[in-house]
Amino acid sequence: MIQRTIRRRECQIGEGWPDSVPPLLRRIYAARGAHDPQQAQPRLANLLPPDSLGGLAQATALLADAIARDRHIVVVGDFDCDGATACAVGVRGLRMLGAAHVSYAVPNRIVHGYGLSPALVDELAALRPDLLVTVDHGIACHAGIAAAMARGWQVLVTDHHLPGDRLPPADAIVNPNLRGDAFPSKMLAGVGVIFYVLLALRRHLRVTGALAGCEPDLTALLDLVAVGTVADLVPLDANNRAFVAAGLRRLRAGQGCAGLHALIEVSGREAPRLTAADIGYALAPRINAAGRLEDMALGIECLLTDDARQARELATVLHGINAERQGLQQNMVDDAEALLAKAGISDEILPSALCLFDPEWHPGVVGLVASKLKERTHRPTVAFAPAEPGSGLLRGSARSIPGFHIRDALAAVDAAHPGLIEKFGGHAMAAGLALSLDALPAFASAFRAHAEAMLDAALLQSVLLSDGELVATDFNRATAEALRDGGPWGQAYPEPLFDGEFDVLSWRIVGERHLKLEVACGTLRLNAIHFGGWHNQPPPPRLRLAYRLAPDDYRGGQAIQLIVEHGEAL
Structure with missing residues (x-):
């Protein structure tokens, strides 16, 4: 070790x-930069107002017009837990605000790849949408958005991932991480971004009189916001802690959606004592499992149903898929450790970064393999699998350590070796990418070289921060x-x-x-x-x-x- x-x-x-x-507790809070009760345990009253979040005026205008004209709004989710909860929040919230014609779609990891792709747009044509709303993705989906707009559809992008050098040609974009955006917190998960859009839309409809005195309580969605925020491992700044605490209060009180309560039950947790760790280790993996091995539509349906019996049935299916994922993950981690041993890499001889590939690995589980190897070795790790069996296209997931921004590292490799990476995106600690099998040796060499240049001995030392005795x-x-x-x-x-x-x-x-x-x-x-x-x-x-x-x-x-x-x- x-x-x-x-x-x-x-x-x-x-x-x-x-x-x-x-x-x-005072000592623990102070060590985390919280010096009064309001900072230590922020409430909903302390939430940042949406006013400074860029793009909201255009976004709310698009949505309000679509609702008023009974247009078909399709919320396009993503195949991870943040994307699934964001999709459920978007669908539920728009219906609460008067949208009568709302449906959803989600890409299949194997069939469509990531996000709003041209292949997914082709399938969406059967739904005859008027407005697409992307959640937890879209900022890097240039080709898919262009394909959608070429069909005459409007596109609203809501995302939190870091943008590239240019923005997609959408009708409106809401993303706190856009250059120049004045929103004080850059830590929102995708589910937090769409929740803020709904808050702004409710205010817009209130001002224009469209709510007719019947204003929905959007705090009913905070159980989903909490789960997506914890699952996506975004930093829990004060704003996100207010979201998560409010969502946990709802779940502990027996409120919230039927699907989450069914997932609490099948995972052996107890709602009155639920914690953020229970979300991260029990609820989120079961939702994520659908997108990793099957179809995330199963997870989204579980979060959308109000029928307790159907919720239990779907949660049971998700529980079974998660058990299958656990077995597959362990086999792949064992394979990864064997690959390291075969390459002569041990705890005594570790490069600055790891890059692993096995033609038999499943693309839906490589992120978990990268995470496990990163934890064991304290090295930035990228794990690759064929996009589908026998494919020459690889899908990779990267996980990082403090002090090494993994998305920026991929951007640096891409800048130094144009065309090597086909596409990439992500955060400081996690990212995804695609490249050809032929490009893998060159990528591995370039990635390790960048890591060696950026990481010193102190950053490669695994440190546990203790609150003392x-x-x-x-x-x-x-x-x-x-x-x-x-x-x-x-x-x-x-x-x-x-x-x-x-x-x-x-x-x-x-x-x-x-x-x-x-x-x-x-x-x-x-x-x-x-x-x-x-x-x-x-x-x-x-x-x-x-x-x-x-x-x-x-x-x-x-x-x-x-x-x-x-x-x-x-």
């Missing part, structure tokens, strides 16, 4: 905290629940992590890869679980652990446990 270093966070706790916030009186259920409920925690606002020295009293292997421990700190005896922690060697008698403190709901009562992220011998 790659060596990891535990480093403690520094913070300075400010004044003005109410007595209801425990000192431990817990004292003996912190190891209790009340503290564990306060930490769980003190979020939402997530990307760039991480769940509290602590470190300390422990004696190992006993251990056993669970599920082939996991390590179950009983540890002692002074007179305290504590249960601990280290997922993926078995490496074919017994743990040493004394360990320094980096861990999270969590309620042990399996044991119930006042039980707690340590969720170990890292252990090192003392």
